[in-house]
Amino acid sequence: MSVVTNFPSKKTGGANGAPVAGSRLVVEQVGKNFLGPDGGAVSAIGSVSLDVAPGEFLAIVGPSGCGKSTLLQVIAGLMMPSSGKVRLGDQDVTGEPAHMVYLFQQYSKSLLPWMTVANNVMFAFSHRLKLSGAAAQARCRDYLAMVGLADFGNHYPWQLSGGMQQRVAIARALAAEPRVLLMDEPFSSVDALTRMDLHALILDLWSQKRFTAVLVTHDVDEAIFLADRVAVLTHRPATISEVIETKLPRPRHSIETRESPAFLALRHRLLKYLLARNDGGAHG
Amino acid sequence: MTQAVLDPGARSLPRLRVSRWRDTRATGVVLVLALLALWEASARFGFVQSTNWPPFSTVMTTLVAGLGDGELLPLVLSTLWRMARGYAIGCALGVTLGFAIALYRPMRRLLLPTIELLRPIPIPAIIPPLIFLLGLGDALRLFAIAFACFFPVVLNTIAGVQSVEPVYHQVAKTFGVPRVTALRRVVFPASLPFVLAGLRTSLGIAFVVTVIAEMIVGNEGLGNYLVTMQFAMKTSEMYAGIILLTAIAYLLNRAFVAWEARAIRWARLVEAMRGEPR
Numbered sequence: 001m002s003v004v005t006n007f008p009s010k011k012t013g014g015a016n017g018a019p020v021a022g023s024r025l026v027v028e029q030v031g032k033n034f035l036g037p038d039g040g041a042v043s044a045i046g047s048v049s050l051d052v053a054p055g056e057f058l059a060i061v062g063p064s065g066c067g068k069s070t071l072l073q074v075i076a077g078l079m080m081p082s083s084g085k086v087r088l089g090d091q092d093v094t095g096e097p098a099h100m101v102y103l104f105q106q107y108s109k110s111l112l113p114w115m116t117v118a119n120n121v122m123f124a125f126s127h128r129l130k131l132s133g134a135a136a137q138a139r140c141r142d143y144l145a146m147v148g149l150a151d152f153g154n155h156y157p158w159q160l161s162g163g164m165q166q167r168v169a170i171a172r173a174l175a176a177e178p179r180v181l182l183m184d185e186p187f188s189s190v191d192a193l194t195r196m197d198l199h200a201l202i203l204d205l206w207s208q209k210r211f212t213a214v215l216v217t218h219d220v221d222e223a224i225f226l227a228d229r230v231a232v233l234t235h236r237p238a239t240i241s242e243v244i245e246t247k248l249p250r251p252r253h254s255i256e257t258r259e260s261p262a263f264l265a266l267r268h269r270l271l272k273y274l275l276a277r278n279d280g281g282a283h284g
Numbered sequence: 285m286t287q288a289v290l291d292p293g294a295r296s297l298p299r300l301r302v303s304r305w306r307d308t309r310a311t312g313v314v315l316v317l318a319l320l321a322l323w324e325a326s327a328r329f330g331f332v333q334s335t336n337w338p339p340f341s342t343v344m345t346t347l348v349a350g351l352g353d354g355e356l357l358p359l360v361l362s363t364l365w366r367m368a369r370g371y372a373i374g375c376a377l378g379v380t381l382g383f384a385i386a387l388y389r390p391m392r393r394l395l396l397p398t399i400e401l402l403r404p405i406p407i408p409a410i411i412p413p414l415i416f417l418l419g420l421g422d423a424l425r426l427f428a429i430a431f432a433c434f435f436p437v438v439l440n441t442i443a444g445v446q447s448v449e450p451v452y453h454q455v456a457k458t459f460g461v462p463r464v465t466a467l468r469r470v471v472f473p474a475s476l477p478f479v480l481a482g483l484r485t486s487l488g489i490a491f492v493v494t495v496i497a498e499m500i501v502g503n504e505g506l507g508n509y510l511v512t513m514q515f516a517m518k519t520s521e522m523y524a525g526i527i528l529l530t531a532i533a534y535l536l537n538r539a540f541v542a543w544e545a546r547a548i549r550w551a552r553l554v555e556a557m558r559g560e561p562r
Contacts, residue, residue: 060444076458078454078457078458094325100458101458101459102454102458104451104454104455106451108450108557109449109451110452110454110455111450112452112455112469112470112473112474113551113553113554114473114474114548114550114551115469122460123455123459123469125459126457127459127460127461127462128460156550156553156556158550158553158554176459258299
């Protein structure tokens with residue numbers, strides 16, 4: 001595990017030597033328009049501002065089609081905003097994402113099928129770190145071990161189940177040692193039990209590595225269970241209507257936490273809110 | 285059929301055996317053998333009254349003798365070597381320009397109209413003018429082969445690059461992979477199924493054009509042998525040459541398909557997993 005523990009801590013600084021303490025993720029009045037079918041601009045994101053502390057776990061929930069993924073892609077630098085800006089630490093995010101990794105929803109498409117699992121993981125860092133073959137292999141093994149797939153390096157992604165593929169995608173994302181992990185509904189296409197398994201895994205890895213996590217989801221339970229704060233998005237054009245602190249104690253437990261009165265109260269409040277908004281959206 | 289396989293109960297077994305026989309290649313082989321027998325009989329028993337219609341067995345004897353006495357082998361090698369060079373040139377240009385066109389818009393604007401204009405020209409039609417330009421040597425034949433091979437490869441390569449799953453590009457971007465590395469490790473392998481399909485199409489075309497070019501120009505190779513034997517009324521040798529060409533084309537294609545299936549095994553398995561038709 002020696003390689004893994006080199007993850008930039010607050011003292012040693014990040015890969016660039018920039019202090020991690022400064023890597024607050026700030027989204028400033030970001031808006032995004034697309035070209036509509038009639039040639040006019042269609043607003044997907046109205047104006048969204050967020051301030052995510054280093055090491056925080058933020059969830060963004062909203063009805064489907066509200067522009068959550070668009071917002072996350074703008075934050076990731078995979079898409080440019082039409083207005084406003086995204087900053088990580090004291091750097092503006094313009095295109096090339098630095099220290100941020102995007103975890104895709106479609107694990108079956110985001111893993112490269114012509115590469116073995118090990119090569120997929122090494123793809124995340126081999127261009128950046130000039131490691132020897134053995135060092136790269138060791139680092140890859142460490143990350144695969146973290147997601148419980150130490151023995152699957154020589155398999156191909158399509159030989160694994162959906163849950164295992166998403167574990168590989170998680171290992172690959174973390175192997176890049178990002179300061180910010182952006183997750184686009186990464187647990188939505190696995191079965192319910194596998195999903196709870198992956199929730200526990202991501203919380204475990206997050207508490208070990210202390211990266212900033214931003215999760216986009218339409219699953220209220222998932223958002224409450226994982227996050228420190230839950231931001232609620234409105235219908236298109238998306239704006240943030242509410243930010244709720246969960247204040248649930250950590251470490252969280254797959255069953256007990258989900259049955260605690262505090263959890264249920266939050267769930268009640270958020271669902272009521274979202275369902276009311278859904279009605280409004282449907283009729284308006 | 286599927287049902288019978290999934291549920292091999294006692295009652296479905298006889299049915300299974302019958303349909304299995306009808307579904308196998310054996311029926312196709314029987315037809316081939318029947319046609320060869322008809323050929324043999326038509327020549328032996330005089331159904332066809334012609335001195336230019338030797339029985340199949342005589343043709344095969346001629347073929348074996350020709351291979352045995354070393355007359356045919358140099359011709360085969362000459363044809364294959366010519367084809368290999370033309371094919372290599374055409375494919376190398378096709379793949380290179382295909383990637384350039386697919387990846388750089390200025391290249392696309394510059395080259396695509398010319399390619400679209402040249403593509404419909406029937407290959408044999410360019411040979412007469414090329415005789416004036418390139419003479420009657422190997423240059424002409426290689427040019428014709430390369431020219432014919434180029435188009436399927438370039439168009440398939442362009443389609444392959446354009447078909448690359450958008451998420452693959454985003455994966456390379458989110459990890460900050462440099463563009464050249466992303467090309468080598470993502471775009472190239474992802475477009476390989478299309479590129480190989482182009483190479484396979486061109487392999488067949490290369491063989492056809494090689495033989496045509498040899499028939500029209502020069503005095504080397506199996507194509508020339510066919511024409512020579514026809515002029516000399518040596519019909520048995522002529523048919524032996526045709527059978528040899530057919531066998532070579534068949535083996536080349538089979539070898540390529542086998543190699544291709546191994547090279548892009550992942551593509552078939554991914555499609556099978558996603559349940560998409562191939």
